[in-house]
């Protein structure tokens with residue numbers, strides 16, 4: 001098969017981890033006789049530096065005209081610590097999510113026996129942890145009206161949800177639940193928020209169409225405890241944008257390193273694949289970042305291309321590196337391998 | 351000294367845990383020759399059942415006219431699972447916070463060596479954990495305009511902050527930091543939210559007046575990891591209402607049981623003291639709930655009354671019960687003591 005992929009390296013460690021995912025995709029292409037073509041595009045602080053725009057039009061164009069997007073990471077402290085900056089890197093990613101209508105961010109959370117020693121949690125809490133967080137990605141407080149009064153003393157962010165926005169991501173989550181352990185947990189704050197009550201009402205309605213799926217409802221404050229106290233209770237977690245941002249990063253601690261976790265953002269347009277970690281400018285360019293999150297994001301891309309064998313082989317290769325302790329510095333500060341070496345090893349295995 | 355206290359039992363396990371805190375306050379009164387007078391008032395599902403109103407006027411009146419409020423817990427599943435309920439218990443608590451202008455919720459997080467085995471975290475992560483979360487309590491998305499369109503298909507919650515709202519809680523947090531380890535971490539989402547950027551700007555300004563305090567800034571998604579990965583890095587965490595709700599509950603897992611944690615809500619009017627746990631209707635009336643969160647909330651009340659010796663004695667008594675394994679069912683499911691027995695033991699020790 002022939003597939004075209006837009007590659008957006010982005011900021012910080014984005015370029016070096018993405019390069020490893022490309023190596024792996026190339027190895028897959030070689031082994032299975034596919035052809036993957038890459039178009040490199042700009043976004044984020046990198047794009048601001050080069051063009052003044054966090055998301056140049058050519059990037060959107062390319063994304064819309066290719067089969068998938070592979071993305072690295074975004075963000076730079078020089079914007080974070082300047083609350084009055086007018087242009088910021090994250091605007092690029094948010095606009096891209098909106099332009100491609102990527103309404104669902106899918107983050108699988110599982111644990112590796114070989115890495116249990118790394119997790120702050122005791123081993124017994126990590127057994128059988130295997131859930132997926134479905135985070136709504138194009139609505140809520142991220143995209144509501146933002147205002148700052150003229151005197152700069154009053155700021156607001158509106159959080160809005162509509163029935164269709166909730167329904168589309170909910171159906172996707174229910175469909176996954178049906179194929180898995182048939183359990184779906186809605187995380188909200190329905191005792192306080194009007195938007196959460198709308199979520200709860202819609203999910204109660206949709207649930208009647210998925211009778212085999214057991215649904216439960218959890219307040220976000222409680223969920224933030226349950227993810228640590230009893231993570232194996234979860235199968236599919238469905239939640240709105242802001243809560244999903246928080247609890248999916250929190251859940252990454254179960255795995256032992258955020259550097260390992262991939263995500264897929266899917267919707268109406270082209271799908272986008274990115275590791276859940278950030279841009280970590282402090283270690284950028286050092287060849288020490290963990291490329292596994294990006295490599296596993298490429299595996300999710302292969303699934304999306306309907307290439308299950310290919311995806312499986314990538315995951316096998318990753319497991320093999322972890323079991324043999326071919327790991328980066330975040331996992332073993334003493335006996336570590338470089339980012340590029342891990343990429344080579346995974347590609348060679350394939 | 352003579353002090354008047356409004357007691358609001360609230361819902362679920364509220365009454366039984368609050369009763370133990372009262373026992374303890376009475377023991378303190380006896381030992382130190384104080385006089386504490388209690389006025390019992392209604393709030394929450396309990397108040398709805400009895401009066402139709404989650405916060406009757408007499409309750410507000412009493413709170414305004416007494417020296418402090420001791421509160422149990424709020425909430426009932428019959429309202430949680432009915433997204434179209436017009437009256438809900440939580441409205442009572444939110445309205446009370448607003449009426450008393452309780453703009454700062456103070457939640458100390460520390461760990462007990464005797465209870466380390468209970469925490470899902472490995473022991474080395476729990477050493478030297480000692481921080482306080484300052485959560486803004488009367489602003490943000492909790493209190494912004496809430497709307498539901500007539501056809502019920504569009505809901506919104508507005509998140510608003512003004513400079514004075516941020517300043518007053520920030521000054522309080524900085525003052526605490528000055529008396530402690532001189533470190534303050536602002537948790538926000540300034541890369542996405544306008545309100546967070548206002549928070550960041552104000553804190554940067556205020557920080558210049560507290561030169562000894564080291565300030566850092568952390569995105570809430572990262573904070574939700576750091577609280578588990580490296581909790582000892584924190585001294586004072588300052589954050590807005592919704593983020594504070596989530597991360598303070600999350601931080602409770604460090605301690606081993608949410609049942610142990612107290613909080614104080616302070617502001618312009620009378621202060622309010624409440625355990626951070628919820629109403630747990632499932633175990634209500636069974637005399638098995640953990641009263642320590644409520645008892646330590648009473649200790650925070652004693653501090654607020656400028657009775658440091660008294661507060662210290664309560665904390666000593668609590669430590670003594672924990673060290674001697676006089677604990678409730680949440681901590682030891684086999685050899686457990688009843689809620690009322692723990693109250694008696696703490697009171698007797700005093």
Ligand SMILES: CC(C)[C@H](C(=O)O)[C@@H](O)C(=O)O
Pocket residue numbers: 074075090093245541542571
């Ligand atoms: C970079 C930031 C805007 C982004 C988000 O909050 O969505 C990131 O944290 C993520 O989770 O993908």
Ligand SMILES: CC(C)[C@H](C(=O)O)[C@@H](O)C(=O)O
Pocket residue numbers: 191192221424425440443595
């Ligand atoms: C009961 C609920 C409204 C409340 C809140 O969200 O503030 C509770 O979770 C808390 O943290 O005190």
